[in-house]
Amino acid sequence: MSTRTDGNNACVAVQMAGDVVGVCDSKAGHDGAVLAFEAPQWRRFTRAVQLGVIVRESAAG
Helix, strand or coil: CCCCCCCCCCCEEEEEECCEEEEEEHHHHHHCCCEEEEHHHHHHHHHHHHHCCCCCCCCCC
């Protein structure tokens, strides 16, 4: 389990390969779907999360 998980095994795997960043559900294994982002898009996304522009909705919602 990732040390960054929220305790519900809700984590993703991220891998950089050149100018592409692949993101997948770590529980899906090798058969799961992978989302691919260009590196600049990924940096903008993670920066927006850090700044609080993008926030996670409550699962209890």
